[in-house]
Amino acid sequence: MKESFSIRGVEFKNRVLVASGTFGYGDELRDVVDVNALGGICTKSLSWKPRDGNPPRRIVETPSGMLNSIGLANIGVHTFIQQKLPYLRTLDTVIIANIAASSVQEYCDVLALLDGEEGVDGYEINVSCPNVKEGGLNFGTNREMTCEITAKLRALTKKPLIVKLTPNVTHISEFARAAEGAGADAVSVMNTLIGLAVDIHARKPKLSTITGGLSGPAIKPIALAKVYEVAQAVKIPILGIGGIMTADDAVEFLMVGATAVQVGTASFIDPAAGMKVALGLKAFAEKQGLADVGELVGAMESNVKVSILQSWL
Amino acid sequence: MSESVRHIEQALIPVVDRSEIAEGIFVVRLRSQHLTKYASPGQFINVRCGDGCLPLLRRPFSISRVEGDVLELVFNVVGQGTRMLASRKRGDLVDVLGPLGIPFNISGNYEAALLVGGGLGAAPLPFLTDRLLREKKRIHTFLGARSANQLTGRFLVGLHISTDDGSKGFHGTVVDALKKYLSENKPEKMKIFGCGPTRMLKALAEVADSEGIGCELSLEGDMACGMGICQGCPVERTDGKKKYSLVCVEGPTFNSHEIVLR
Numbered sequence: 001m002k003e004s005f006s007i008r009g010v011e012f013k014n015r016v017l018v019a020s021g022t023f024g025y026g027d028e029l030r031d032v033v034d035v036n037a038l039g040g041i042c043t044k045s046l047s048w049k050p051r052d053g054n055p056p057r058r059i060v061e062t063p064s065g066m067l068n069s070i071g072l073a074n075i076g077v078h079t080f081i082q083q084k085l086p087y088l089r090t091l092d093t094v095i096i097a098n099i100a101a102s103s104v105q106e107y108c109d110v111l112a113l114l115d116g117e118e119g120v121d122g123y124e125i126n127v128s129c130p131n132v133k134e135g136g137l138n139f140g141t142n143r144e145m146t147c148e149i150t151a152k153l154r155a156l157t158k159k160p161l162i163v164k165l166t167p168n169v170t171h172i173s174e175f176a177r178a179a180e181g182a183g184a185d186a187v188s189v190m191n192t193l194i195g196l197a198v199d200i201h202a203r204k205p206k207l208s209t210i211t212g213g214l215s216g217p218a219i220k221p222i223a224l225a226k227v228y229e230v231a232q233a234v235k236i237p238i239l240g241i242g243g244i245m246t247a248d249d250a251v252e253f254l255m256v257g258a259t260a261v262q263v264g265t266a267s268f269i270d271p272a273a274g275m276k277v278a279l280g281l282k283a284f285a286e287k288q289g290l291a292d293v294g295e296l297v298g299a300m301e302s303n304v305k306v307s308i309l310q311s312w313l
Numbered sequence: 314m315s316e317s318v319r320h321i322e323q324a325l326i327p328v329v330d331r332s333e334i335a336e337g338i339f340v341v342r343l344r345s346q347h348l349t350k351y352a353s354p355g356q357f358i359n360v361r362c363g364d365g366c367l368p369l370l371r372r373p374f375s376i377s378r379v380e381g382d383v384l385e386l387v388f389n390v391v392g393q394g395t396r397m398l399a400s401r402k403r404g405d406l407v408d409v410l411g412p413l414g415i416p417f418n419i420s421g422n423y424e425a426a427l428l429v430g431g432g433l434g435a436a437p438l439p440f441l442t443d444r445l446l447r448e449k450k451r452i453h454t455f456l457g458a459r460s461a462n463q464l465t466g467r468f469l470v471g472l473h474i475s476t477d478d479g480s481k482g483f484h485g486t487v488v489d490a491l492k493k494y495l496s497e498n499k500p501e502k503m504k505i506f507g508c509g510p511t512r513m514l515k516a517l518a519e520v521a522d523s524e525g526i527g528c529e530l531s532l533e534g535d536m537a538c539g540m541g542i543c544q545g546c547p548v549e550r551t552d553g554k555k556k557y558s559l560v561c562v563e564g565p566t567f568n569s570h571e572i573v574l575r
Binding site: 032044055057065066073216267268269271 | 322323361367368369370535536537538542543545547549
């Protein structure tokens with residue numbers, strides 16, 4: 001059974017990665033789970049300087065999901081290189097450094113610094129964080145900015161460049177096309193949806209920042225529709241993200257056009273969720289008599305020639 | 314804590330029994346050789362209360378007591394998760410992750426331990442009591458609740474009861490009861506261990522400070538993972554080295570001077 005796939009010459013041993021912000025820097029759970037069973041690890045978003053993140057409260061559970069407003073709390077790229085990278089180099093899985101920034105120059109500086117280091121296999125560019133004032137969604141909801149950032153970073157690296165898109169736009173496929181046109185090797189679809197929860201007794205928002213990013217199974221049908229939409233628009237691989245808890249969920253994402261998936265919120269509940277999804281995906285493909293898990297990509301069949309979605313685009 | 318000494322394990326462990334010890338307050342006893350071997354007072358486990366997506370996240374529970382290979386959780390039914398856990402029956406398997414967090418620091422030059430618990434925040438005190446008795450410490454336990462029917466003094470020693478409505482013991486907050494005690498008794502070297510609502514801990518830390526008594530606090534935080542991954546449970550630090558600590562991995566126990574309570 002072939003489980004692997006490649007992006008720009010980097011081979012992932014299977015089609016299941018863990019999503020940025022849901023698996024730390026890859027070393028926190030080293031004594032709890034076998035991280036080498038993953039196709040890849042997307043690190044917590046890295047910025048040039050350390051970021052404290054937002055004040056509490058940062059997490060609220062909602063029906064079948066959760067809202068978060070972490071605010072890109074991270075140790076900064078220098079400390080990452082010093083303290084985290086040496087361990088990550090010893091792992092037998094692909095390491096994707098996720099980069100967040102509040103200016104185009106900061107994106108470039110962080111990537112350029114990492115590109116000189118052994119142990120980082122590729123980059124995922126976060127232009128879609130809903131929980132910071134500068135950067136984040138300002139970039140991800142502006143097609144020209146998405147283009148500019150992608151093009152500038154493309155010029156700085158020969159490693160895989162993945163742009164992580166936000167669903168908080170009218171047509172995510174336009175942003176996917178923009179990223180593809182500017183030289184991205186893949187797109188991650190999708191980041192969290194903006195959401196809000198109210199403490200009705202206090203008449204206050206539950207999160208300190210009022211709104212946050214919604215994740216978990218609650219958003220899976222939306223994410224599937226976004227991946228489907230993007231799959232009609234671009235030729236580059238799509239990493240499907242949004243509420244994946246089980247291998248069956250991952251199969252759905254592959255069938256609507258994702259080349260691979262990222263497991264996110266599920267890791268908070270079960271740190272081995274990503275590994276279990278990878279095993280289950282392989283078992284599903286075996287049961288279907290396939291020779292390659294990749295045969296599931298785009299395998300959804302429909303008699304409908306033009307979906308409502310396509311006529312609306 | 315260095316990662317090499319952690320013993321975090323995810324496991325399905327059986328319910329030994331379950332009982333309602335006061336109105337809406339439940340004790341669930343679980344069997345786990347791993348947890349009872351490695352857990353220390355102040356640590357917690359993260360429990361999957363159901364098995365579907367409602368509730369989605371685990372719920373953190375401090376370990377209330379350990380006896381042989383059985384551990385006890387004591388909790389109030391406050392929502393869907395705790396309601397589901399309270400309805401588990403003997404033999405049911407529960408998905409737990411732990412032990413998590415930093416235990417109470419019981420070291421120090423003191424003869425008497427002052428244990429201060431507010432409401433169900435007092436849950437970890439029996440486990441702490443066992444450990445302190447082994448260390449031959451004298452123990453005074455200040456236990457407060459809104460009303461007498463919400464008090465559970467199980468497995469606690471040297472009890473000083475207080476209730477907000479005056480239905481039992483001292484009429485007032487648990488911190489006021491402690492203040493009164495300290496104004497009348499100061500013969501020994503003391504250390505305070507507090508757990509309960511944030512407002513109570515803040516008042517407690519102020520008393521400890523003004524009396525010059527060392528104080529360990531156990532905090533609660535809204536957390537998704539309990540393992541330092543989600544970054545969901547920050548508490549402000551005082552030392553300026555960094556702005557926040559995470560309650561789940563740098564706590565839940567802190568020296569009162571380390572953190573700012575709001």
